[in-house]
Amino acid sequence: MRFSSRMSGVRRSYIREILKVTQNPEVISFAGGLPSPDHFPAQAFAKAASEVLTDCGPQALQYSITEGHPPLREFISRRYKETWGLDIPMEQILITTGSQQGLDLMAKVMLDVGDEVLIERPGYLGAIQAFSLMGAQFLTADLVPGGVNLDQLAQRLRERPKIFYAVPSFQNPSGATYDADTRREVARLIEESDTILLEDNPYGELRFKGEDVPPIRAFMGSDKAALMGSFSKIASPGMRIGWIAAGPDLFHALVTAKQASDLHTSIFAQRVLHRFLETNDLDAHIAVIRKAYGERRDLMVEVIKREFPAEVRCTEPEGGMFLWGELPKGVSAEEVFAKAIERKVAFVPGLPFYVDGTDNAFRLNFSNSTPERIEEGITRLGACLKEVLARHASTASGCQCDAGAPLEI
Numbered sequence: 001m002r003f004s005s006r007m008s009g010v011r012r013s014y015i016r017e018i019l020k021v022t023q024n025p026e027v028i029s030f031a032g033g034l035p036s037p038d039h040f041p042a043q044a045f046a047k048a049a050s051e052v053l054t055d056c057g058p059q060a061l062q063y064s065i066t067e068g069h070p071p072l073r074e075f076i077s078r079r080y081k082e083t084w085g086l087d088i089p090m091e092q093i094l095i096t097t098g099s100q101q102g103l104d105l106m107a108k109v110m111l112d113v114g115d116e117v118l119i120e121r122p123g124y125l126g127a128i129q130a131f132s133l134m135g136a137q138f139l140t141a142d143l144v145p146g147g148v149n150l151d152q153l154a155q156r157l158r159e160r161p162k163i164f165y166a167v168p169s170f171q172n173p174s175g176a177t178y179d180a181d182t183r184r185e186v187a188r189l190i191e192e193s194d195t196i197l198l199e200d201n202p203y204g205e206l207r208f209k210g211e212d213v214p215p216i217r218a219f220m221g222s223d224k225a226a227l228m229g230s231f232s233k234i235a236s237p238g239m240r241i242g243w244i245a246a247g248p249d250l251f252h253a254l255v256t257a258k259q260a261s262d263l264h265t266s267i268f269a270q271r272v273l274h275r276f277l278e279t280n281d282l283d284a285h286i287a288v289i290r291k292a293y294g295e296r297r298d299l300m301v302e303v304i305k306r307e308f309p310a311e312v313r314c315t316e317p318e319g320g321m322f323l324w325g326e327l328p329k330g331v332s333a334e335e336v337f338a339k340a341i342e343r344k345v346a347f348v349p350g351l352p353f354y355v356d357g358t359d360n361a362f363r364l365n366f367s368n369s370t371p372e373r374i375e376e377g378i379t380r381l382g383a384c385l386k387e388v389l390a391r392h393a394s395t396a397s398g399c400q401c402d403a404g405a406p407l408e409i
């Protein structure tokens with residue numbers, strides 16, 4: 001095939017490849033970034049779908065406008081106001097086919113081949129893939145306790161990357177969250193720079209410990225910041241509905257790119273989702289998800305403390321769906337993965353979340369496993385880790401950390 005040059009060097013999603021292995025029901029998988037289907041409001045969606053078809057008839061099945069279903073855009077605008085006092089008029093909200101499309105559109109409208117994008121280290125691999133397709137070069141700023149390394153961020157911004165892409169709440173893959181001071185400082189640094197902030201916030205509402213913090217966008221104007229959100233983790237990922245909020249110039253560019261991409265996000269899905277939101281209590285629904293994920297996270301942390309060797313350090317996230325582990329330097333997560341598959345347990349090795357080849361880390365998803373499978377799967381994984389570390393005994397004993405100390409990023 002005479003593929004375009006932009007396809008060379010872009011890997012297929014590693015996770016989607018791993019998901020093939022995990023189709024086997026005997027495999028306990030902590031790999032996929034899947035929300036728990038126990039909390040998909042299937043009955044409520046059935047009712048909403050039926051009402052939409054009865055009330056709107058064929059109109060619900062017609063082509064529609066690119067910007068998105070106005071009442072849904074209004075709902076999102078109102079929610080920003082009610083939750084954070086944040087003024088984002090509906091005219092600045094573009095409905096996208098999942099927030100993943102927001103990443104694709106941003107890459108298309110902002111990047112020429114060779115342009116630089118600043119990302120967190122580790123960073124969300126779906127963003128790495130979307131930016132790579134447009135020929136991006138990457139700069140990175142490390143995640144540290146409290147958020148991102150601000151000195152590094154300031155230094156990298158001096159290199160004038162086009163975009164700083166950040167997931168400041170319960171980041172995928174690390175579970176890390178920026179505190180309010182860090183957010184304020186990031187906003188200030190961006191305002192002073194030539195770089196646009198692309199803030200991706202699909203997990204922000206899934207906090208089960210600590211205090212909620214506003215998006216970075218709350219500390220700055222709309223000129224230098226685009227803010228993405230998604231219904232995937234709070235209602236249903238299969239509906240494929242997200243959004244990107246941006247100031248007028250960027251908004252119009254994004255609309256043009258979206259016209260070429262898919263004309264508009266499914267109007268039927270938008271109407272059904274909006275009917276669901278109008279006739280159900282979203283906050284009550286999110287409270288149920290938060291509670292369930294909090295319990296699963298607590299159990300996973302507890303079993304990790306009991307079963308993992310002390311040299312393996314893991315984050316203890318306050319929300320979201322993931323925790324992140326680091327192996328002693330020199331021990332590859334891919335080696336652990338091969339062992340784990342033999343024992344029918346899966347996770348995602350860290351390699352695809354780095355643009356520099358780092359491979360001694362891994363991601364565990366806790367939202368999509370029952371307590372029994374968490375208990376069993378983490379115990380199996382603990383045995384694999386002990387086996388692999390025993391083989392690397394000399395390296396493993398070089399760990400400088402306190403035994404059992406959490407990894408704070």
Ligand code: PMP
Nearest residue numbers: 033098099100124172230232242
């Ligand atoms: N951004 C981040 C950080 C994610 O973790 C995900 C989902 N894995 C997405 C964007 C895409 O989500 P969706 O397209 O379902 O809104």
